[in-house]
Amino acid sequence: xxxxxxxxxxxxxxxxxxxxxxxxNYAGPEVTRIVVEKSERRMHLLHGEKVLRSYDIAxxxxxxxxxxxxxxxxxxxxxxxxxxxxxxxAFHLSxxxxxxxxxxxxxxxxxxxxxxxxxxxxxxxxxHRGRGTDWxxxxxxxxxxxxxxxxxxxxxxxxxxxRP
Numbered sequence: 225x226x227x228x229x230x231x232x233x234x235x236x237x238x239x240x241x242x243x244x245x246x247x248x249n250y251a252g253p254e255v256t257r258i259v260v261e262k263s264e265r266r267m268h269l270l271h272g273e274k275v276l277r278s279y280d281i282a283x284x285x286x287x288x289x290x291x292x293x294x295x296x297x298x299x300x301x302x303x304x305x306x307x308x309x310x311x312x313x314a315f316h317l318s319x320x321x322x323x324x325x326x327x328x329x330x331x332x333x334x335x336x337x338x339x340x341x342x343x344x345x346x347x348x349x350x351x352h353r354g355r356g357t358d359w360x361x362x363x364x365x366x367x368x369x370x371x372x373x374x375x376x377x378x379x380x381x382x383x384x385x386x387r388p
Contacts, residue, residue, distance in 0.1 A: 249376065250376040250377045252276070252377065253271040253274075253276060254271055255269045255270065255271060255276060255377050255378050255379070255382055256270060256271050256272060256382070256383075257269075257270045257382065257383045257384070257385065258270070258306070258345075258378065258382060258383070258384040258385070259384075259385050259387065260281065260299075260364060260384065260385065260386040260387065261387050262283055262287055262288075262299060262301070262386065262387060262388055263387075263388060265280060265281050265282070265283065265358075266278055266279065266280065266281065267279045267281045267345075267364060267366070269374070269377060269378065276377075277373070277377075279366050279370050279374075280366070281364050281365060281366055282357060282358050282359055282360060282364075282365040282366075283299040283358045283360060283362075283363075283364060283365075284296075284297045284298045284299040284358060284360050284361060284362040284363065285297040285358055285359055285360065285361070286298050286358075287299055287358045288388075289301075289388075290302075291323070291324075291328075291339070291340060291343075291362055292331075292332065292335075292337070292339075293332055293335075293337040293338060293339060293340060294337070294338040294339065294340030294341075295340065295361075296340070296362070297361060297362060298362055299343070299360070299362050299363070299364060299386065300321070300323045300324070300328075300343055300362065300386055301386050301387065301388055302323075302325065302328075302385075302386060303383065303384075303385050303386075304321045304322040304323055304325070304383070304384050304385075304386065305321075305322045305381055305382065305383055305384065306319050306320065306321065306322075306345075306378055306379070306380055306381065306382045306384060307320050307321070307322040307380060307381075308320035308380065309375070309380065310344070313344070313346055313347070314349055315344075315346035315347050315348060315349045315363075315365065316346065316347030316348065316349060316368045316371055316372075317346065317347055317368075317371050317372065317375045318344040318345065318346035318347070318363075318371075319344060319345045319346070319371075319374065319375065319378060320342075320343070320344050321343045321344060321345065321364075321384060321386075323339075323340075323341065323343040324339040324340070324341060340362065343362050343363055343364075344363045344364070345363070345364045345365075345366070345371065345374065345384075346360075346363055346364070346365055346366075346371060347365070347366060347367065347368040347370075347371035347372075348365060348366075348367060348368055364386075
């Protein structure tokens, strides 16, 4: 029993080490909204109207315009929420965006298309590590250090506005 307690203490102490850094806690101002400016390739974390931090981003390989269907390479535009997270993402870490909305599903269905899904804010991996051009299938990508920060600072349920 005491060994389990010692192990828990050691894991807690190691939590601040580099290997566990992406899961550290955040003690700063609450992030109340994310704003993505696609044309500027910038993402801003806000507390109320105050910008806390801004990041350079990469977008879908066809970044101009609204996402209409699966496979179009576009990053969606509109108002969504962060609705899930994946600590085992192939792209380091990822935060899910609630795309598509009910109306986006309906429009795609009426056109005989799938709206796609699985849109995330994520880091980089493999051949995309350090790459700055638009390369995703519609997601918002940052370097891994930045997605580590965002992972800690942005709770599920945070609104995200993705603008043209």
